[in-house]
Amino acid sequence: MKTLDNILIIGKGAIKEKTISQLSSLGWSPHQIECIRAATKIPKDDLPLVGLFVFESQAPYLSSEIENFINEGKTRWIAIIDIKLIKNNDIRQSVGRLFCAFHVTPIDINRLHFTLESLRDIADLASSSSCQSEVGKSECQMVGNSxxxxxxxxxxxxxxxxxxxxxxxxxxxxxxxxxxxxxxxxxxxxxxxxxxxxxxxxxxxxxxxxxxxxxxxxxxxxxxxxxxxxxxxxxxxxxxxxxxxxxxxxxxxxxxxxxxxxxxxxxxxxxxxxxxxxxxxxxxxxxxxxxxxxxxxxxxxxxxxxxxxIPPLRMRGEDIEVLAHHFFHQFANEKSLQVTGFNKESLALMRLYEWPGNIRELINRVRRAMIMCDHHLIRPTDLGLERRHCASRHAESLEEARDIAERGVVLASLTRNSFNIQHAARELGISRVTLYRLMEKHKVNRASEAQGPKGKVEGGTPREAPNVLHLSSLKKGPS
CATH class of the missing domain: 3.40.50.300 (P-loop containing nucleotide triphosphate hydrolases)
Incomplete structure (x- = not known):
């Protein structure tokens, strides 16, 4: 049963024949069953990568049977729920704890299709030999398929x-x-x-x-x-x-x-x-x-x-979308429940951006966007990215390009932290000694930056991002 486009749908309710037909026309193969007990009879190896769980008014929302089934499997679940039910605090907490995303009724089929695609891709990567088997039993779960x-x-x-x-x-x-x-x-x-x-x-x-x-x-x-x-x-x-x-x-x-x-x-x-x-x-x-x-x-x-x-993130264009979704789901318990993913422009700009701060910067931007976003899908402005930040930059040599990127991320961190050395060093994940050395190397100081940068322009690191929230690590953070 486990092919990339299979969907297991548990419950009837909001998922009518019309929705089933729409999903089929979009290339999905939906399989609908009536209750959680029927789902538990399906062999775990046959469960698909993604599934929909329909919350109904008479359903035992917090039953241990539901929680055990969802937690024990590798399927990425989306909750389908009435907008009135999601206002219940217990149900909100349950959805936030157990599900990768949720959609309220009536269902927007295009949004649901986008969410299913995103979860399927990240689930496929997580289970593929090119990712987890490559790093074996490592707890760090390095992600990448490039x-x-x-x-x-x-x-x-x-x-x-x-x-x-x-x-x-x-x-x-x-x-x-x-x-x-x-x-x-x-x-x-x-x-x-x-x-x-x-x-x-x-x-x-x-x-x-x-x-x-x-x-x-x-x-x-x-x-x-x-x-x-x-x-x-x-x-x-x-x-x-x-x-x-x-x-x-x-x-x-x-x-x-x-x-x-x-x-x-x-x-x-x-x-x-x-x-x-x-x-x-x-x-x-x-x-x-x-x-x-x-x-x-x-x-x-x-x-x-x-x-x-280790390659810098700018050399891993194929991995950026997968990494963004990976971190999105890592922080799912912190996000507003209405946020379900990234819009297409955000994903496109993330691939164009040079990421001078590498994985750490991607983590910061995704986490900040999830907290600050007021829409269903994260937009470029939520990430602090605009077209001008993602334009191609030219340097005369590889060393010069590295220096431009390094100076940019150091200056951006210092600016965000009002040139507080201790706070900036903590955000960058380096010692104060190292930060002082980098400041001396790139001639960065409060006085010179107050007058504006001299010489070459450091494009690609937004200065207008004072609200970037720093996450020094996931389980084991990048260094």
Whole structure:
């Protein structure tokens, strides 16, 4: 029964023969049954990707039978409900908790068709081998079906089975921690801890103690022994994000650990053997950092045994619509119940936009749009996108294009946060040290921006988006 265009309809009520005929003319194959008990007799493997559940006045709205059936299956359900019933607070909460979308009667067949198509596509992706099976049992559920993402999934598989350090490269917001977690979940260490550390976010005077631990009395305030993050990751995988921010004096200790697989707690003399795989990432050019002397060359080569490059979102045009729908359903419990998806212009503009903030920016824009939208479908203005933001921009080189995008997203975040460094750094998912370095690199400061930007124009990052709501992560956020 499970073909892409099948629809299971539970209940009669609002779904009359006319609606069935209209759905059929639009290419759907509707199968209608009378009640939930009949639905429970259908083998789970035969259930379609999408379904309609008709709320009727005499129906047991909150019955455990309905909830169990919907929660246990992989079908994406749309509630069909009378507009008077949806005003009931209990029913609203039930619909928001259990269903991907809802439509009130009388049914607008075109809107219903659009919602069904959107849910079918995201359900198809979620169940396809090109997505979930590519990342196996990874909890992070990396989403993508474009050729460049298929290559990334293949690379993840290859490096996961080799127990060696991996260096992950990618712009801010592309999902470096998600990639690290996928590597861990595909490896033989999957049953052991996965710990992620942002090296730029730890206070300089505490980094060594946090990573390596300390003995009682090692320093003022060390009232008891502390086991460090490395020891706590025994048998598992340690992900060191923003490794370029690690102070030089601590790079020596990390190098010794990578070479000997032993550590010393601060204030201790004993060498402690630790079995931990290290993955590292940064958005800065470590080769240039080595040339400048701010990063040890021997540590760079020790970390860079295997390499994974994550593509920026602007190179994943085929994935943008699927990702937008994916995040839409992730935040379904926060949205106004009248919002059912994106209009066609929004989807088109999202594909044209360059996404300087990558996945993190897409998450922010979708979440904000869902909260602020006053219509059934999200429009470009809800996303803070207009044609002028999505026009092609030209740069003389790839490096210049990256600089334009990087400066744009840094400036946009600072502007939204009134140049509050701590708030902007938190929104961008980087340390204050890293943000100060980026501001210095791109000559961004409050005084110069008050006079207007000089030199090249940074198109593509809207400044008039002060209400962007930041979501630092889903379950495990992109870094």
């Amino acid at each position: 050729p460049i993402m298929k290559e990334l999934f293949k690379t993840i598989h290859k490096v996961a089975v080799v127990d060696a350090p991996v260096f992950i490269q990618g712009e801010s917001g592309t999902g470096k921690e998600l990639t690290a977690r996928a590597i861990h979940d595909e490896s033989s260490r999957a049953g052991h801890p996965f710990n992620a550390v942002n090296c730029g976010a730890l206070p300089t005077n505490l980094i060594q103690s946090e990573l390596f631990g300390h003995e009682k009395g090692a320093f003022t305030g060390a009232s008891q022994r502390k086991i460090g993050i490395i020891e706590n990751t025994e048998g598992g995988t340690l992900f060191l994000d923003e490794i370029g921010d690690l102070p030089l004096e601590l790079q020596v200790n990390l190098l010794r650990f990578l070479e000997n697989h032993t550590i010393q707690r601060v204030g201790g003399l004993k060498e402690i053997e630790v079995d931990v795989r290290v993955l590292a990432a940064t958005h800065v050019d470590l080769e240039k950092a080595v040339e400048k002397g701010s990063f040890r060359e021997d540590l760079y080569h020790r970390l860079n045994v295997l390499q994974v490059r």
